[in-house]
Amino acid sequence: MAGATRTNLVKGDTSEANAVAAVAVAVAALLFALSLAALFELVTISDPVGGVPVVTLLGLILAALGGAVITFGVGSFLSYVETQPSPSAGLVATTALSGVWFTVGGLVASQTLGLGGLTWLPVALLAGGGAFALTALPREDIGSTLPAGALTLLTGLVFITGTIGPAWVWELGFQQQASFTAEFVIPTATLFAALLSGWAAAKAYGGFGARGRHMGAYVLIYLNASSIVGVLFVLVAFTAMKGIPGLLNGARVGLGVGPAVGPVALPVSVPFVMNGAGLFAEVKGVLPAIVGTIWLVVGAVLFAVPLGVGAAIFLTEYAERGRLTQVVEVATNGLWSTPSIVFGLFGFAFLVPRFGGNKSLISGMLTLGFMLLPLVLITSREAIIAVPDEYRDASAALGVSRWQTIRSVVIPAALPGVVTGIILGVGRIAGETAPILLTMTGGTFISGGQTVDVIGGFRFTTSPPFVANPELLEATTALPFQLFALIKAGVGLGDNVASPEQFQWATALMLLVVVLSFYAIGIGARYYFRRRLNHE
Amino acid sequence: MTRTSNETGAGTGPLAQRRRRFRDFVDETDPGALATVGVMAVSLLSALAGFLAVSPLTIIPFAVFLVSAGYGWLRHQGLTARVLTFSMMVSTVLILLLITVFIFVESIPVIRYESATVFGVSIPGLRLFTQTQWDAVSPPIRYSMVPMIHGTVMVTAIATAVAAPLGVAAALFLSEIAPPTVREVVKPGVEILAGIPSIVYGFIGFTILSPWAADQFQTVGQGSYLFVGIVVGLMALPTVVSVAEDALSSVPESMKSGSLAMGTTDWQTMTSITLPAAFSGVSAAVLLGVGRAIGETMAATVMLRGVPQLTKPLYNAFYGQATLTSLIANNYGEADGLQMDALFVAGVILFITVLLISIGAQYIEWRMHRKLGGDV
16 A cells, blocks of 8 residues: 555544544534524524524534535645545546536526626536536545535635625526525525535545545435434424324313213213214314224225235235236236325226215225225235245145145235235325225214214115115215315314314324324234244 | 246147146036036126126125135135135236226216317327316316426426435435344334325425425415425335335345455445446336325325416426326316316326336336346
8 A cells, every 4th residue: 555654654643633524524413403403493593692693603613614624635635644545536426516516606606796698607617617627636535525615615604704694585586486585595505515514524534535435425324314214203293292282182081081982981081082073062073083084994904905815825826927927916016006096086986986976985995995905915925925935845745735735824824924014004095085085075074973883884675785884875084084174174164173273283193193003003013923933 | 947848848829728728627626616616707707797887786696606605615615715816816907907997988078178180180188288278167168287297297306306315325224234223213214204194294294384485485375396396205205215125135145245355345335236236126116206206196285286387487396386186186076077087187197107107117126136136
């Protein structure tokens, strides 16, 4: 290695320089968090913090960060810091950085300097080309830090000098009016600059070269993964926070306060869950919607699970691989990706006329069943394929017929996977709105007395089809549709419930609870079965 | 293998061979079982025919089917099970066929209505795509799909820009980088993200994101393709992650170890071995994500304005009018006659696009499996 002799000389600096780079990464992370907070107005950009306006503060931190990144790069180039840079920064970095500088150059020329016509193009090309030359031509330590650091520095200076201040607005001049405001641009620019110099600083921390790139990429990938989990957490927590007051409105705990189930009265009373939305209900609730959702799911499962599991058995155990199985596979995957609203249209055109011509519970059940079918088929098939062939061979060696092998060996072994797949599939269809919109939906505010009672609804008649169930043939409501209708009702909602917003959020939370509990059970079951499998 | 050599060796063509196999099957099987299976097949087919013909008598063949299946289950369980599972498998193909037929049939009147003449030849449905005006109320009544296609393209493009890079990065994280304990947290997290109902996303978008966006960008009224695109991208993300993760982990471990043994870093192995080897699988993942984004309904319906017209200028993503999906969900209530049929045209466009994407993704995945030498 060419740098081998230098290594010992600069060894003392290495840890300090590394510490500086690590601090730069940390500052970038801080800026990232701060700009997110500003974007969602948790921090206002015009308010002063310790006498300095937030914009100026952001600008100062950005400038310092950019300066640190540049210094590190130059330091490495002049061999003050021990690094192992590659000859060039690489294609991806070059493309990204020149693209960014092209955009910045163009925007500055056309907006800040006010050059009209196409005169922004040369400036943009100049900036992009400069960045390209600066990234691609010199050694990696200059190439990856200088353009990134300079951009961060520039952003910082723009904020400090007040070129973009809190009152800054860029009217886009579209026919339909839209403009960029400082409230959006400042946090977004900060976010972006922080990401860029965070990446450059992480690269520097790794000492450039292969290890540096590894560090830079890992910082971005870890950030991405944690943001996804963060978004999920924020979504669920936010809905819970907003929904709980409405959900627990008038809730009581105590002996015998709840509605009677058989001879015993429940010890809890949650009116939102246990009441309908009748005229005289003290606290309006969503019981009919919950019951409607449950019946939808039951119907869909009764239809789709036997079909899906049976088809999966035939595909894996009986069918020889050929044209037919290929067609089935293509059809299944096609069904899986068919948009839910198309299932709705299909239900409207196919099922509704065949069940009395009105929207009905059974049409909704079957439509959701059609949606559930590919999910069940795909997961059952995977579970059945995963059963080791030794099991089948061992059973066949006993002289047992094929069906007996399937029934007593393959299906029991595949059952955990099948059940997990079904639960997860049910979780998905339970929250679907679009298919039931066209096939099942009735009124929004249904009183508790109109809650569907499928079992009690069966009647025998003398004319074909001899069995009738008016409950199945009537439209009812379900949680996802209820939420949709509540959103669409908007202002008019005030006549029906005391606090529309609370009612909406509580419904959303209830839906989330129902759907996510299916997921929780499914994921839990998978862990349980997997652990049991590992212990065997 | 043996089967193919048989087929070529016999030289009588597949049809003749199938006939012979069928005759063998009839000869070998007990006549009682054969009769039961025959009754089952005939009654099931007639029940299907009755159902298609909206006959109240459908129940009779269906009852016959149930009884014969029950009898067969008791007496000839093996054969009955085989026939039952076979008919179940056929039903999946049948459902796809029925969907295709029914939504096509419903959309025919409006395709006829919107025919346009080019060089003296009348092309049905052409005007749906050549003019941009949708007016279902005041004459001249015009149904155009152009604004909705524009909306769907805008939303899908933005959603893909969100979901593809983030999804592939998350898949890399899950399959290659994350330590087991972290994976156990992140993976269910991604699954739950897929589980949050789209209407809840839409509700949060409608009550929080839309007013915020209208305020930030000083637009007139609420609803922008940009934010619908971001929300839909978030919803398509889990699809991309899980399919791409499957593709990445199907790259043989020996390839990765071989690279690492050369002294490369993990990241070098990922960029020069794992990603190129799994490239087709990862692109199939992105394609499937695009399919999900195209079909996403509720978030778009709730967050968009629901007025079928183009944004001005076309690339103005700060205004959101309508997508193909939101058109259907917004107008199904008051629509009847020709307008309802126009909604079916939107459904047909969605269905065909997504089906083609699905088939394309499957083809790509199939090729990748063949290339990597795994079992298909």
